Amino acid sequence: xxxxxxxxxxxxxxxxxxxxxTVVDPEGEQVSDLVAYNAEDTREYLSxxxxxxxxxxxxxxxxxxxxxxxxxxMLKIVEDEVGRHDFSLTPCSRxxxxxxxxxxxxxxxxxxxxxxxxxxxxxxxDAIPTAFNVFMHVAVDSDSGEIKVLPPKSKPGQKTVFRAExxxxxxxxxxxxxxxxxxxxxxIDFRIDNAA
Amino acid sequence: xxxxxxxxxxxxxxxxxxxxxTVVDPEGEQVSDLVAYNAEDTREYLSxxxxxxxxxxxxxxxxxxxxxxxxxxMLKIVEDEVGRHDFSLTPCSRxxxxxxxxxxxxxxxxxxxxxxxxxxxxxxxDAIPTAFNVFMHVAVDSDSGEIKVLPPKSKPGQKTVFRAExxxxxxxxxxxxxxxxxxxxxxIDFRIDNAA
Numbered sequence: 001x002x003x004x005x006x007x008x009x010x011x012x013x014x015x016x017x018x019x020x021x022t023v024v025d026p027e028g029e030q031v032s033d034l035v036a037y038n039a040e041d042t043r044e045y046l047s048x049x050x051x052x053x054x055x056x057x058x059x060x061x062x063x064x065x066x067x068x069x070x071x072x073x074m075l076k077i078v079e080d081e082v083g084r085h086d087f088s089l090t091p092c093s094r095x096x097x098x099x100x101x102x103x104x105x106x107x108x109x110x111x112x113x114x115x116x117x118x119x120x121x122x123x124x125x126d127a128i129p130t131a132f133n134v135f136m137h138v139a140v141d142s143d144s145g146e147i148k149v150l151p152p153k154s155k156p157g158q159k160t161v162f163r164a165e166x167x168x169x170x171x172x173x174x175x176x177x178x179x180x181x182x183x184x185x186x187x188i189d190f191r192i193d194n195a196a
Numbered sequence: 197x198x199x200x201x202x203x204x205x206x207x208x209x210x211x212x213x214x215x216x217x218t219v220v221d222p223e224g225e226q227v228s229d230l231v232a233y234n235a236e237d238t239r240e241y242l243s244x245x246x247x248x249x250x251x252x253x254x255x256x257x258x259x260x261x262x263x264x265x266x267x268x269x270m271l272k273i274v275e276d277e278v279g280r281h282d283f284s285l286t287p288c289s290r291x292x293x294x295x296x297x298x299x300x301x302x303x304x305x306x307x308x309x310x311x312x313x314x315x316x317x318x319x320x321x322d323a324i325p326t327a328f329n330v331f332m333h334v335a336v337d338s339d340s341g342e343i344k345v346l347p348p349k350s351k352p353g354q355k356t357v358f359r360a361e362x363x364x365x366x367x368x369x370x371x372x373x374x375x376x377x378x379x380x381x382x383x384i385d386f387r388i389d390n391a392a
Contacts, residue, residue, distance in 0.1 A: 043322040044322065045322075047286060047326075048244075048245070048284075048326060049244070049284065049285050049286030049325070049326035049327075050286050050291075052284055052285060052343065053285045053286060053292065053296070054295050054296065056342060056343055057340065057341045057342050057343060058284070058336055058341035058342075058343060059340070059341030069286070069322055069324075069325075070291075070322070071289065071291030071292075071295070088244070088245065088248055088254070088284065089245050089248060089249045090243060090245030090246050090249060090265070093267065095246075095266075095267030096249065096267075099250050099267070100249070100250065126239040126240065126241075126265055126266070128265075129245070129265075129325070130243075130244060130245035130326065131245075139338065140254055140336050140338055140341070141338060142335065142336055142337060142338045144253065144255070145253045145254035145255030145336070146252060146253050146254075147248065147252055147253060147254060
């Protein structure tokens with residue numbers, strides 16, 4: 001069963017160890033901010049710094065492991081039709097839209113959507129870390145370190161599949177930031193399957 | 197007064213709004229992992245993801261602001277003789293030495309030193325985020341995203357100066373990871389001054 005995350009919204013759900021999470025970009029060039037917590041102890045969360053260090057790469061893809069802040073594997077990327085994601089930026093928020101876009105009456109962004117989705121699990125706003133931004137295309141200049149948020153490489157229907165390495169609470173969005181999706185706010189689809 | 201952080205150790209202290217923190221590399225090619233918390237509410241902490249997003253650059257230097265997870269300025273870099281630091285990796289830890297270096301009986305690393313230094317402030321191990329790694333030189337390949345930890349660019353006696361933008365609890369280390377300091381474990385010096 002495919003679930004749809006409508007434009008500029010988010011959701012949260014449990015993903016059991018061994019289950020597969022397939023994230024699909026139904027229309028292409030959209031981003032999904034993904035965060036994860038140990039279902040047994042939500043103080044354990046997805047850590048960009050640990051994952052990048054152990055992979056030796058900023059950009060993770062098939063075969064790479066997303067580690068927790070306690071250096072325990074949380075998710076493994078088992079299939080990846082897109083091959084480019086970001087793990088350096090926090091979810092867009094009221095402040096992002098105020099500081100970067102200059103919006104006077106800013107949208108609450110992925111941060112607000114993740115906060116609302118995670119509240120029923122007792123996970124508060126301060127516990128939302130740097131997200132694994134599925135399909136997000138951030139170019140980095142090797143010399144200056146300058147970053148540019150480019151349109152995602154994902155084409156309509158392309159997917160990335162994650163396997164849960166522990167029992168997790170996952171929250172995901174259909175991204176609210178124009179730069180991330182080429183200013184066409186689109187939905188994100190996902191599916192949960194038991195391992196074959 | 198200059199304080200010395202001995203090799204492979206750490207310390208924590210309060211830094212009041214407006215005070216200047218000068219971090220000195222006395223022997224050159226050493227790294228100091230730095231984390232910061234709002235002294236009034238330690239759930240507010242230094243956020244690599246927010247800071248990189250707002251700066252539009254992975255590598256921060258003079259004039260750049262280190263933001264909290266709540267998008268509030270915590271520290272501003274007001275002087276920087278080195279110009280290259282890392283904000284993508286978590287502190288080295290028992291697990292770092294086990295996973296990356298293959299150590300059988302690993303050192304507790306900067307993570308352990310930060311945990312010990314922060315315990316008196318009621319800040320626990322899970323609250324230690326991706327650090328601002330002063331003088332750490334991480335090269336990033338634009339295409340593959342591959343990272344390489346290179347010897348720091350800091351020469352003996354060079355410094356970077358931060359100004360506190362709010363009342364803070366700071367923890368800092370003299371880094372324990374061989375890759376970060378060219379396998380010569382050295383001390384780090386720091387000084388606190390009131391604004392002129």
